[in-house]
Amino acid sequence: MDIRAYIESGVIESWVLGMASAEEAAELERLRVLHPEINQAIDAFEASLERTALAGATQPPVYVKQELFTQLAGEFKQEEARTRVVTMPAGRFAKYIAAAAIILLVISASMNLYFYNRFQSANTAYQALLVEKTSLIATNHDIQVKALDMYQSMQMMSDPSVAKIPMVTVRANENNLATVFWDTRTKDVYLMPNKMPPAPGDKQYQLWAIVDGKPVDAGMMDACTGLCKMKNIPRASAFAITLEKRGGSATPTMDQMYVMGKVG
Amino acid sequence: MEVVKTKYNETELVSLLRQRSQQVFSYLYDNYSGALHSIILNIVGEEELANDVLQEVFVKIWRQIDSYDSSKGRLFTWMLNIARNASIDTVRSKSFQNSRQNRELTEDVYASGGSSETRTDQIGLRKLVHGLKEEYKVLIELSYFQGYTQDEISKMLSIPLGTVKTRLRTALIQLRDVIKP
Structure with a gap:
């Protein structure tokens, strides 16, 4: 068989264009298997036909594709169909849901703000209460200490072996008073400033014990509550208080004596 | 996806x-x-x-x-x-x-x-066919674009079936050469 003549006969084009008879088609399908040149000729004509058709394309209106895909919507692969479903429900219901979600969000946000402000003020009040509680505890502690001091002072004052020596004013037109409590067993001296003018900032009251006619330093009077514990004095005939420079003096300034009292 | x-x-x-x-x-x-x-x-x-x-x-x-x-x-x-x-x-x-x-x-x-x-x-494609000689154009027009069989065309045009067959094949070869770039 003359293959070249067969290729140039037009039967290939007739077959590709769908115009060949059944016998022609059967012959061609048998020959193309035996002769690669025929196969190549078929392929070449198909390729140039496709190129020509694409070059001469006329675009259909867009709605054709939309209608086509609507028609076939149920026939596409499942997972792609699912992504379509996700994008579909933009109806009234979805709009209501969106609107409700936004309203709830606004309400939630404003309640957050309200409760945050409430929380802030409650927290501030709580901190203030904490500070107040701490100071109350401190005050309470102070008071307990003072109460204990006063109890101990009362115990001592009512002790029969403790001598009570009132010291009265030695200055004209002043009504000063202080009391020395002297434990006759331990010889400890305690001072109670019953009524004394406040000492100036750079001065301090000093207690003296008069031993054999001479003054002996018995300690400085601090801002103590209740009884102030002074120095241990083994024996004395009298006690006196003078106003001295802060820290005390070796000998009393006689013209600054405020009170004095004799033992016995 | x-x-x-x-x-x-x-x-x-x-x-x-x-x-x-x-x-x-x-x-x-x-x-x-x-x-x-x-x-x-x-x-x-x-x-x-x-x-x-x-x-x-x-x-x-x-x-x-x-x-x-x-x-x-x-x-x-x-x-x-x-x-x-x-x-x-x-x-x-x-x-x-x-x-x-x-x-x-x-x-x-x-x-x-x-x-x-x-x-x-x-x-x-029809534009290319219309560039062919009239005797070929008619045959492709009737067979390809209108779908008539060669027997029908032979009767319509009063041309012997053998002539329709030969002429159509020649027309297709010419068409092939026109569309081959």
């Missing part, structure tokens, strides 16, 4: 179409609807009808892709034949014949001249 590709080879196209991929069917439509629309318009001659046939053709492509045999030819050749057959069936359907008769009456009354028919001569 598949990765959106801008180009598929024919094997990939067929394989993914058989997996019912909407993505790839969309790609197929975008790339071939114009060429198929052109051949359909060549045959049915009316824009609106051609759009209907195009949609029908793509439904057939989608539903019959399993019957496509790549050993017999290219995917485009297969699609082109579906488009040609669907178009000829449409032209031969009763409703089309009735509407054509009505239209021809109307055109006679208003003497508007069959402009839509001449226009479809000027596009696609």
Whole structure:
């Protein structure tokens, strides 16, 4: 068989264009298997036909594709169909849901703000209460200490072996008073400033014990509550208080004596 | 979701179409609807009808892709034949014949001249056929675009069947040489 003549006969084009008879088609399908040149000729004509058709394309209106895909919507692969479903429900219901979600969000946000402000003020009040509680505890502690001091002072004052020596004013037109409590067993001296003018900032009251006619330093009077514990004095005939420079003096300034009292 | 590709080879196209991929069917439509629309318009001659046939053709492509045999030819050749057959069936359907008769009456009354028919001569494959000699053009027109058998053409034109056969084949070789770039 003359293959070249067969290729140039037009039967290939007739077959590709769908115009060949059944016998022609059967012959061609048998020959193309035996002769690669025929196969190549078929392929070449198909390729140039496709190129020509694409070059001469006329675009259909867009709605054709939309209608086509609507028609076939149920026939596409499942997972792609699912992504379509996700994008579909933009109806009234979805709009209501969106609107409700936004309203709830606004309400939630404003309640957050309200409760945050409430929380802030409650927290501030709580901190203030904490500070107040701490100071109350401190005050309470102070008071307990003072109460204990006063109890101990009362115990001592009512002790029969403790001598009570009132010291009265030695200055004209002043009504000063202080009391020395002297434990006759331990010889400890305690001072109670019953009524004394406040000492100036750079001065301090000093207690003296008069031993054999001479003054002996018995300690400085601090801002103590209740009884102030002074120095241990083994024996004395009298006690006196003078106003001295802060820290005390070796000998009393006689013209600054405020009170004095004799033992016995 | 598949990765959106801008180009598929024919094997990939067929394989993914058989997996019912909407993505790839969309790609197929975008790339071939114009060429198929052109051949359909060549045959049915009316824009609106051609759009209907195009949609029908793509439904057939989608539903019959399993019957496509790549050993017999290219995917485009297969699609082109579906488009040609669907178009000829449409032209031969009763409703089309009735509407054509009505239209021809109307055109006679208003003497508007069959402009839509001449226009479809000027596009696609038919435009190339119209560049052939008259004796060849007529044969391809009747057999390819109107779907008549060689026997029918022989009777219509009062030409012996053997002559129709020989002349048609010569016409196809000429057409081949025209479209071969």
